[in-house]
Amino acid sequence: MTGRTKARVATGASAGWVNLLNFGMLGASMEPNAAGELAIEFCAVSYVLPGGQQLLSGLDLKVQRGETLVLLGRSGSGKTTTLKLINRLLSPSHGEVRVNGKSISQGEVIRLRRSIGYVIQDVGLFPHYTVEQNIGLVPKIEGWSSERIRSRTQELLQLVGLEAQLASRYPHQLSGGQRQRVGVARALAADPAILLMDEPFGALDPLTRDELQREFLSLQQGLSKTVVFVTHDLREALRLGSRIALMEAGQLVTVLSPREFLRSTVPLAAAYVKAFGDGPSVAAHRGDS
Ligand SMILES: Nc1ncnc2c1ncn2[C@@H]1O[C@H](COP(=O)(O)OP(=O)(O)O)[C@@H](O)[C@H]1O
Numbered sequence: 001m002t003g004r005t006k007a008r009v010a011t012g013a014s015a016g017w018v019n020l021l022n023f024g025m026l027g028a029s030m031e032p033n034a035a036g037e038l039a040i041e042f043c044a045v046s047y048v049l050p051g052g053q054q055l056l057s058g059l060d061l062k063v064q065r066g067e068t069l070v071l072l073g074r075s076g077s078g079k080t081t082t083l084k085l086i087n088r089l090l091s092p093s094h095g096e097v098r099v100n101g102k103s104i105s106q107g108e109v110i111r112l113r114r115s116i117g118y119v120i121q122d123v124g125l126f127p128h129y130t131v132e133q134n135i136g137l138v139p140k141i142e143g144w145s146s147e148r149i150r151s152r153t154q155e156l157l158q159l160v161g162l163e164a165q166l167a168s169r170y171p172h173q174l175s176g177g178q179r180q181r182v183g184v185a186r187a188l189a190a191d192p193a194i195l196l197m198d199e200p201f202g203a204l205d206p207l208t209r210d211e212l213q214r215e216f217l218s219l220q221q222g223l224s225k226t227v228v229f230v231t232h233d234l235r236e237a238l239r240l241g242s243r244i245a246l247m248e249a250g251q252l253v254t255v256l257s258p259r260e261f262l263r264s265t266v267p268l269a270a271a272y273v274k275a276f277g278d279g280p281s282v283a284a285h286r287g288d289s
């Protein structure tokens, strides 16, 4: 029996991630799309490099609390730049980014980052830290005791379907899928209300990717975190997103629900659907709401 299978058995038939609810540690009472509840807002945001190259222009975007907003666009369209503006790895050249109704340029950057989990492809884990040290990074900064960090790590490993003994391994001793699971566990460690995920499943084989997508959906249905999820894969966007924000050349083209996207006459959206053939409609199981 593999570690994953064991974890499944241990936590019931559904994905282990849902078990976060049972620990009562996450904001399960958060209402998705509650009226007026904006988690993140971009107001006329532009980002220009010091040399003058404009990476983003006139971005207006609202992310509701509890939704999974997918940023979809080809490579170089400005998705990662948009994410980095949310946790202030970058600051807008013009306009304003708000989190929970407040401009983030005013507050303390460290506090902001601790309230936002960040999952990135490949380079997310520190190679010279064990799995437990990686997961415990933010809790340690927050002053948690090593005992509390250890028990939280064990909880999170189970949650993302990994065996307890992986805690002492180093990232190079894990498979790609295991590393991504650790990346998700680390992002969830201090229970942030917002998760930023930058092509988190992009480098995985199709079966592992499918598995992680399914687990992500279970997690999200149970917990309703506010998630901004970057992908260039329409299939993934349709499957995971409550809404899809389509980007091209540093601009927001349109924001649509998965169903709206499939029948959209916006030329770029229609081009995506055409490029993916008949497949995506099968994946678009989410409603218009
Ligand atoms: N620091 C930088 N210096 C120069 N060009 C950059 C820098 N950061 C990003 N870019 C360019 O800006 C564009 C948008 O980048 P990015 O937001 O990473 O796109 P995406 O994530 O959609 O692939 C790309 O053309 C990229 O090469």
Ligand SMILES: [Mg+2]
Residues within 6 Å of the ligand: 079, 080, 081, 198
């Ligand atoms: Mg990117």
